Amino acid sequence: MAGKKAAEGKKGSSPNVYKYFKIEGDKLTRGRKNCSRCGKGVFMSKHKDRNTCGKCGLTEFNQ
Numbered sequence: 001m002a003g004k005k006a007a008e009g010k011k012g013s014s015p016n017v018y019k020y021f022k023i024e025g026d027k028l029t030r031g032r033k034n035c036s037r038c039g040k041g042v043f044m045s046k047h048k049d050r051n052t053c054g055k056c057g058l059t060e061f062n063q
């Protein structure tokens with residue numbers, strides 16, 4: 001008699017993180033840096049020669 005189903009919807013999820021992932025699309029893979037301005041939890045977008053923060057717009061150029 002084990003017919004109990006856990007069909008309860010998940011609550012309390014914060015889609016903020018996924019939002020940032022979407023901005024990057026498939027480009028977001030490795031080497032994510034935390035924004036030096038926003039701090040931990042805010043990842044920077046990795047581009048060819050620079051990293052940008054999707055939150056505050058900070059741009060760091062690679063050297």
Ligand SMILES: [Zn+2]
Nearest residue numbers: 035038053056
């Ligand atoms: Zn930032």
